[in-house]
Amino acid sequence: xxxxxxxxxxxxxxxxxxxxxxxxxxxxxxxxxxxxxxxxxxxxxxxxxxxxxxxxxxxxxxxxxxxxxxxxxxxxxxxxxxxxxxxxxxxxxxxxxxxxxxxxxxxxxxxxxxxxxxxxxxxxxxxxxxxxxxxxxxxxxxxxxxxxxxxxxxxxxxxxxxxxxxxxxxxxxxxxxxxxxxxxxxxxxxxxxxxxxxxxxxxxxxxxxxxxxxxxxxxxxxxxxxxxxxxxxxxxxxxxxxxxxxxxxxxxxxxxxxxxxxxxxxxxxxxxxxxxxxxxxxxxxxxxxxxxxxxxxxxxxxxxxxxxxxxxxxxxxxxxxxxxxxxxxxxxxxxxxxxxxxxxxxxxxxxxxx
Numbered sequence: 011x012x013x014x015x016x017x018x019x020x021x022x023x024x025x026x027x028x029x030x031x032x033x034x035x036x037x038x039x040x041x042x043x044x045x046x047x048x049x050x051x052x053x054x055x056x057x058x059x060x061x062x063x064x065x066x067x068x069x070x071x072x073x074x075x076x077x078x079x080x081x082x083x084x085x086x087x088x089x090x091x092x093x094x095x096x097x098x099x100x101x102x103x104x105x106x107x108x109x110x111x112x113x114x115x116x117x118x119x120x121x122x123x124x125x126x127x128x129x130x131x132x133x134x135x136x137x138x139x140x141x142x143x144x145x146x147x148x149x150x151x152x153x154x155x156x157x158x159x160x161x162x163x164x165x166x167x168x169x170x171x172x173x174x175x176x177x178x179x180x181x182x183x184x185x186x187x188x189x190x191x192x193x194x195x196x197x198x199x200x201x202x203x204x205x206x207x208x209x210x211x212x213x214x215x216x217x218x219x220x221x222x223x224x225x226x227x228x229x230x231x232x233x234x235x236x237x238x239x240x241x242x243x244x245x246x247x248x249x250x251x252x253x254x255x256x257x258x259x260x261x262x263x264x265x266x267x268x269x270x271x272x273x274x275x276x277x278x279x280x281x282x283x284x285x286x287x288x289x290x291x292x293x294x295x296x297x298x299x300x301x302x303x304x305x306x307x308x309x310x311x312x313x314x315x316x317x318x319x320x321x322x323x324x325x326x327x328x329x330x331x332x333x334x335x336x337x338x339x340x341x342x343x344x345x346x347x348x349x350x351x352x353x354x355x356x357x358x359x360x361x362x363x364x
Contacts (some may be wrong), residue, residue, distance in 0.1 A: 018042050019065060025330055029348075060094045063081060065326075101304070107157055120299075139171050153194050155194060158190070160326075185354070204312070205220070210346040221280075246352065280332040292312065310325050
């Protein structure tokens with residue numbers, strides 16, 4: 011029998027080195043399960059240990075179109091065998107569906123963006139017409155995004171339905187990988203940033219202020235896909251990246267929201283937001299949500315709008331950690347994960363020894 015260890019289920023090896031270093035520093039044995047191809051013997055018992063799924067909703071943009079389905083199969087196999095799985099099959103379905111995220115957040119009482127999910131291509135323009143007609147401010151701008159997203163896939167702003175109709179019928183239209191396009195209200199931030207709160211073991215680690223003045227949709231915190239502010243050199247991209255902007259006048263959309271563009275003033279788009287703590291109301295509510303949904307590791311994004319709303323709009327269960335933030339934070343995200351999973355592994359080993 012193999013020595014129990016932590017198995018990390020994912021599809022992008024370029025995101026793994028900071029995690030590998032954290033596990034090594036904490037003395038926790040770890041092994042990657044890279045689900046880009048391979049096989050499993052369905053009659054065999056999975057190796058003993060703790061399995062952590064961090065499959066990405068954007069895996070298809072890196073040529074791994076079937077990794078989501080592979081992960082569904084593997085997680086089902088592990089769960090049927092009674093293995094300890096962090097961010098299991100129910101969490102995978104949240105990662106790959108903003109519709110599912112929206113529904114659960116709304117049911118939990120969070121303020122979420124008004125959203126219509128459109129299935130297929132034929133009803134897109136008619137759905138946009140209904141969406142605009144029923145808005146609290148008729149004729150207001152709206153945005154689109156992909157249901158299975160990440161990396162700002164499909165995020166664009168439209169000021170009129172006619173503009174949207176022209177896009178839908180043009181070669182530039184981005185077809186969602188699952189055929190589901192979201193039409194969503196256009197939000198205006200009170201300041202040019204969004205907040206991403208990191209949780210490990212369902213508990214607060216730190217909050218990150220993500221500067222959006224550059225107008226990019228690419229808000230991945232990983233070193234490989236950090237988007238520079240104006241005047242900065244670009245970082246190398248991990249696979250295909252979508253970092254353009256949809257502009258109208260002096261406004262740009264980002265990650266499903268929008269803000270006025272100020273003069274750039276920070277060396278990095280990512281920094282610790284120290285006023286958000288474990289005692290903050292939004293953090294405590296999110297911790298309760300994660301416990302209810304059995305989500306072990308996640309980054310959750312929200313924005314504060316000019317009209318006083320705190321809108322939660324995205325749950326990331328394959329969270330990455332920004333090196334600039336890690337350098338200034340008294341707590342390390344990857345080390346927190348290694349300690350959390352290491353403790354679960356120790357509990358598993360204790361049970362095996364009985």
